[in-house]
Amino acid sequence: MKVIAHEIELDSTVSLNQAASGCDLQVELVEGADCNQLRDLGFCEQMRLRKLTNGRNLICSVCGSRLAISSHLAEQIQVRRVS
């Protein structure tokens, strides 16, 4: 049952690139070639963030800091919308 619940939860995630700007989000998974670099900057699993802008580079507010990342790096971050 736990496995199914986890899969359903993952199904509701989108990449940070796809998430709408202005939304409050929670990082579910960071996976890809640059995952450690992204974690060092603050994009860790369970971290809450707000996506501020869209575009070629996007800006997120993470833990009181504004972080800018390329959209192709944002593809490596899976997020879930939180209320």
Next chain:
Amino acid sequence: MEEVPRLVLVGHPNVGKSTLFNALTGGKAKVGNYPGVTVSHKTGEFFTPHGKKAELVDLPGCLSLVSRAADEAVTRDVLLGGISGEKVPDLVVIVLDASALERHLPLALQVVELGFPSLVVLNKIDLAEKNGTRINHELLAEELGLPVVPLQADAGKGVLDLKQALRFPLPLPPHPAWHESGPVVKAQEELAKKLEDLGEPHPKRQAWMLLADKDYRSGGSELSQEAQAQAVSIADELSANGETAEDILEKARRDRVRDLSGLVVTHQSAEGADGLSFSDKLDGELLHPIRGWFYFLAIFFLVFWALFKWSGIPMDLIEGGFEALGGAVSGMLPPGLLNDLLVDGIIAGIGGVVVFLPQILFLFFFLGVLESTGYMARAAFLMDGVMSKVGLSGRSFLPLLSGYACAIPGVMAARSVPSAKERLLTILILPWMSCSARLPVYLLLIPLLVAGSLAQGLVLFGLYFLGTASAFIAALILRGKVGIAKDHQPSFLMEMPRYQKPDWGFIFRHLIDRAGSFLKKAGTVILALSIILWVLGAFPKAPSGEEQDQFNYSAMSRIGDVIEPVVKPLGWDHRLGTAMLASFAAREVFNSQVAISYAIEEGDDEEKTRSDIREEFRSSYSIATVLSLLVFYVFALQCLPTTAVVSREANSWKWAVVQLVGMSLFAYLAALITFQLVSLLT
């Protein structure tokens, strides 16, 4: 003699380490480079309230000890004793941003895991409180097992508490409870034992780093091959169970950070009703895809306009001062060689350069204001789109921007670019950013083309734009040569600091440093070159003894005659040819050389002023010649110290020589085309 304990400051970039360093040491610092690398560091001393002296080192900022950029590796190597001649620190002062604690805590945990006696500083505590963040620092200290001092370094608040906390004997290393058991701890103990048997220094710390960083154990360390092989073998055994050592350590640390944050941090939103802060709203304008570029161009144009508009009065004062000095010296001494040397050689030579000090200081003032307010990171963000077209990311923008001040710190700042290929490409194009040494030449020549500060500012802006645009075109051509594929997508990853009021202390300290360094150069290199140039212009003496025959008979004129056939197609004569040659030692010498050659050639007793020189120029040279000179100075790499630093940073003389020769040839061709084209059209 009792050994002075060594303390190091470790923290993310822009966390306030340098401000804290200045607050502790009173700003008295020795700046140096680590042996073998050109990452600069500051070392200073201070006394604890108990009268004990301590040495303090400000290390390069890093996000993690598992390094990804070259400058981050320096911090790691200093902690591990991997830099020869550098003593391992006795205590690490971990500087964290209290307003973003959750992001900064992983680095603190890494330092604790290395087993260093440590102390945590929660800087920007005022900002955290303003944002509605409360941190229970006593509970944090209890949980981490080390002293925690909240402070506001830029206002000096809490610095005394920090000094009190730095009492001796230093605290014992805390125990990283989040790694109490498990396979990695066992593996670390096993590896440490093997390293100890192999005679490696600091085996426990080395073992931790070898397990935590794949690149470090795959040849990134200075350890013996056998030690590295042992590390690879133990790490492989661990990963056979499914998870790598790095992953296990990273996950345990992340869980600990989450627990700690939940325990010690409470948030109350201090943002506006729409959930956006002032910085967010301002970014909406300044980073707008269209309006953002308008602001960007307007800001930088205003800077160049102000250089001309506001510096007139101080420049006139300096010029008047040198004129008065020349007149006084000329009146005090009888006519003769000494009088000529002092007035025509030294005073005219140095005066011709020092007069541009106000404009250089204005440039650094404006760049300091833009950096201090947080706008520079936004400029890098905007430029990323343009730079990605030539294979670079916005991360290269800040080193390139430093190149506007001086190419050498710009080349060194390129170490913050994580990709080695992008770093090399940045270094290769960087000298085309017009450095401050070119500024005096531009400022001498621009008024010959146009009048009025607005038009002059526009031309100056155009020259900077020409250098920058050409650099990007060169990057496009060179990207394949340095191994950057056409479809390469550079990664942009950067923290955008909050907008804030300028830090005037930082700006003015920087201005004083720049003024000191410029005047030191004027008093040493320019002074020596001015004397040499005067001697070359004044000797051998003309047999007629007539002053008007002297220059044509001098060694300088003979050198000029040799070089004249080469520079004639550019519209230059022997005087401009020798000035160009002399400025390979330092570009500013062009002005000195022109001032000296006119003073000698015209046989004047008094120093020539800028306006006199310009009058001579107008009567002697066409607009085409002035444009050709400007174009040459935009493109030529006339700075041998830059070539030396490039060869060290690129770890190759080949690239440095290719850059020097390539840029010189390009400058010659561009000046030739400019002169010939403009001559045809006018």
